[in-house]
Amino acid sequence: MSAAAPDQGFSTDLSGQVALVTGTTSGLGWRFAEVLAAHGAKVALTGRRIERLAELEAQIRAAGGECVSIPLDMTDTDSILGAVEQAESALGTVTTLVNNAGIPDAQRAHKMSIELIDTVFDTNLRGPYVLSCEVARRLIEQKLPGRMVNIASIGAYLYSGQGAALYSITKAGIVRMTEALAVEWARFHINVNGIAPGAFHSEMMDGMVERMGDISKAFPRKRIADPSQLDSTLLYLCSPSSSVVTGTVLKVDDGQGPR
16 A cells, blocks of 8 residues: 555645736625735736725735736736736736636527627636636746636526526636636646636626526525635635646535536
8 A cells, every 4th residue: 555645734825826816896806806815815906997996905905915906808808918917017927817707698698789799708708718828828938837716607507598698608618618728737737727606696696686586585595695605615726725626617506506
């Protein structure tokens, strides 16, 4: 029998890491940025609402964290590439990427304008792909390991027919992107994983509840979860503790999704 592997312990210490999180101006992205900063990462805060970025930056700095605000439009290639450059200049090479930004379609497929179709695809799938490739390119050039966490959705695995077909399609694309890029970059020690949340309170979810009523009545546990309940999953996938985990998408859905 071979000797037991040394106990490396469980750690969520992110000291020395530089994290770029997309969509930090509200909801899950806001929470993700706070959590990563609280555990020692230097965080690039990104999004389109400048005043919200400034508010989050002040909050993180007041708590002793280090961060920088960078305007980012996920539908604009130059904005994406420029954001990575700005983050690297301000904080160092991005070693942790959280692809969180996303928008709903909130319309029946046959009623969507071409402009809305393009915006949903660009924000939810094309933008994250371009951003992931740019971060990976820099890590590979510098021979650095990295972590990527792609925020999918339980909607990638089921669709209720409530006017979110393209959202479901793009989130399923994020799942497959996670699996494929994990294979592509495994030899470079870049771990690519994902989280598929169920219903968590956010601007997007709260807007859905406003349109549709209390959707939690149909859930097994009759509740919508709090963003803080994703903390442990995010930290695990961003930390040294998940060093051999790649190409995995964790469903964190409170039993809402298909099994």
